Amino acid sequence: xxxxxxxxxxxxxxxxxxxxxxxxxxxxxxxxxxxxxxxxxxxxxxxxxxxxxxxxxxxxxxxxxxxxxxxxxxxxxxxxxxxxxxxxxxxxxxxxxxxxxxxxxxxxxxxxxxxxxxxxxxxxxxxxxxxxxxxxxxxxxxxxxxxxxxxxxxxxxxxxxxxxxxxxxxxxxxxxxxxxxxxxxxxxxxxxxxxxxx
Numbered sequence: 001x002x003x004x005x006x007x008x009x010x011x012x013x014x015x016x017x018x019x020x021x022x023x024x025x026x027x028x029x030x031x032x033x034x035x036x037x038x039x040x041x042x043x044x045x046x047x048x049x050x051x052x053x054x055x056x057x058x059x060x061x062x063x064x065x066x067x068x069x070x071x072x073x074x075x076x077x078x079x080x081x082x083x084x085x086x087x088x089x090x091x092x093x094x095x096x097x098x099x100x101x102x103x104x105x106x107x108x109x110x111x112x113x114x115x116x117x118x119x120x121x122x123x124x125x126x127x128x129x130x131x132x133x134x135x136x137x138x139x140x141x142x143x144x145x146x147x148x149x150x151x152x153x154x155x156x157x158x159x160x161x162x163x164x165x166x167x168x169x170x171x172x173x174x175x176x177x178x179x180x181x182x183x184x185x186x187x188x189x190x191x192x193x194x195x196x197x198x
Contacts, residue, residue: 009126029160112124113194114180114181114185115181115185117185117188118185118187118188118189118190118191118192120191120194121178121185121186121189122140122189122193123187124178124193125175125176125177125178125181126140126176126189127140127188127195128176128177129176130193133145134169135170135171136167136169136171137170137172138197140193140196140197141196141197142197143197143198145153145197146194146197147197150194150197150198154190154191154194157190157194158186158187158190159192160172160188161175161176161186161187161189162174162175162187176189186191
């Protein structure tokens with residue numbers, strides 16, 4: 001070897017060093033082939049899953065939406081004309097406002113039947129707060145909590161129960177939140193709770 005050249009002489013033959021591009025290109029070619037195959041398989045699997053999801057959705061979702069009566073009714077209500085006009089001199093009875101039967105049935109079901117006695121009103125309404133002492137309400141039967149209240153007199157207790165009261169310890173809603181209860185029934189419930197505290 002002379003002068004640090006890039007060629008070597010071996011047994012009388014001139015041998016050039018291997019080209020770096022030849023070595024790297026074989027490894028790179030193999031890598032790119034494998035990588036391309038993996039990416040291609042992943043894309044094919046993704047397309048197959050997407051197609052399967054579309055097929056399943058088209059066979060189940062549309063049928064369920066179209067067969068659901070409440071959905072169809074809601075859509076019909078939304079796309080119906082907003083306003084209807086009454087024309088003078090013609091029969092406009094079809095334009096009369098009609099209560100929704102389902103809404104009135106639900107509203108009627110939400111209101112509990114009016115109790116007949118003060119004890120029943122206590123069980124149905126008053127015990128919600130006075131049973132556990134919620135919102136500063138004195139617990140039913142707690143003599144220490146009811147003592148100062150009873151000392152103010154029954155007219156005061158009746159007034160607070162009927163009209164509501166906000167004291168330092170808590171809040172009493174009018175008629176315990178059951179505003180449709182008659183005053184006499186509320187007084188009976190107060191008498192029942194006072195009797196429990198004596």
